[in-house]
Amino acid sequence: RRAAAHSGRTPGAGRQNLPSRLGLRAMMDPLFDDASSSDEAEAQAARSRGSKRPRAPKPAAAGGRGDGKRMRPTDAPALPASGAASAAGSAASAHAPPPAAAAAAASAATATAPSSSSSSSSSSSSAAAAALTPSASVGEAEAGAGQLTMKGSGPAAPAGREMALAKSQTAAVARVMQGVVAMRRQVEKELSATSGRAPTLEALGITNVTEVRERDPSAVMRAIEELFADAADSILRGQGLHFEVPNRTAANQLYVPELDRIVLKSKTSTRSFDSTAQVRKTAIMTRVMEMLHQVLRRNIHTTKRDLFYADVKLFRSQDESDAVLDDVACVIGCTRTSLHVVASEKGVVVGRVQFREDGDLIDCTRMGVGGKAIPPFIDKISDFRSDAEFILLVEKDAAFMRLAEDRFYNKYPCIIITAKGQPDVATRLFLRKCRDDLKLPVLGLVDADPYGLKILSVYMSGSKTMSYDSASLTTSDIKWLGVRPSDLDKYNIPEQCRLPMKPSDIKYGKALLEEDFVRRNPKWYAELEAMLSSKVKAEIQALSSYGFQYLTETYLPRKLKERDWI
């Protein structure tokens, strides 16, 4: 392991050496145990002491692999897939069959040397053959391989045959992943190229906008104190209590095509205590700021719900305190997280990623079928590590559970994220951080209805309500993998699974057609137009008409193999 570490490999080169990374490493260090954890902790401590990490070829630096987030044999704990590989014969986990690790390895090997894939595919396996036959679905090949793996894990299977079958399966998976790997490299290249040089509003000559940034608690407290001092001055001058609040209505939003996100313009309005229409809102704003000051002074965090319950009589409904909270963030010029107020956990992540949450190491391959709840304190998350090739963004929990239970990420190295519907702030921040740190492409799996597209737009371009923080909440260039209206015919979705669009759906879809983020992508526009003309929608679950595992065993592999994303 040390020899590999000192070989002077660039961080990116770790991928080319995946077989050894996921195979040999696994045999030597099958589980992510305390030993490897303490190894890592030691290395971390060394880094924090300022000493050069002994095993790393070079310290994490700008460019290349960013912070060295790619798992390498020398510094990354083995993923369960590889762990299962090492445990062949004993555990022989059905969830993480041995070939999974090699599959990932093969995907990299194939990408590195495409010619090698053709040679490896020559092995005579029904699974491989199925994968090679255009008429056979990838899922069939995978299913076949899966069965063979199960057989192979038994004592009767000859070792040679088992190896051949495993090899053929890895080749099949590698072929599926070929396009994704290419895209991942492209994304990595682009993100590295634009790192630190991304176009800014200033560079574009757009100055009349309201943008917020992370601020430390003392700065936020000072800002609140200044606001109160100004308010007191105003009262003493006889001008009454009032606040200048940025106008967050639709009329004050601006879509910036160069950045592909919505920003808040600089228009403000006066919220005055001597107006009958605004007196409550002004009182609520004052009270909320007082509470925020308390929270910040004690250096604790609170939830939106907690804040509401602190003065139910005044707020009446949580909507009122929630809205004011965003106003206060706007006025102060900080993110909502900087106010130390968070929403309850909503999003979930599972798959091939590890990170530290407030010092604790989280391994998302070991979170069962439910996944790891995305914590609201995104600022406490650090040290992303992954060997995934892409991030799969899923609209619904049902589809997420299917993917998690089938351990989709073991066969096709990926990170699966869902916000269970409309995304909350934490999930959006997590996705952005994950994408930026790991430099991975993001593929969206949403319903074939206008709301699915709208949810994608919130991830990509931001929402109007939170446009003041779109700089940190949006993730550009998400690809729409499915379910798309054109898929309904392509995959022969049965009639009973196609739902007629309601008048409200059609109205919503027509409004979406006018949205900038749809108009700038002709393929998305065409799909939405087709949906509106057919007046038919479908949910991800429609794919279950062919079986509950159709999604993971056929649909997604085929989509990936055919590079069918737009």
Next chain:
DNA sequence: GCGTGACCGAGCTGACTGAT
């Protein structure tokens, strides 16, 4: 008359609880 803000309703997702 126009713009703005408050309020309501509708949509997406899910979890949980109590009644049937």
Next chain:
DNA sequence: ATCAGTCAGCTCGGTCACGC
């Protein structure tokens, strides 16, 4: 076991009263 209601996280649009 199922269903309805409530709650929680989001989104947006329409209507109406009010102020300029």
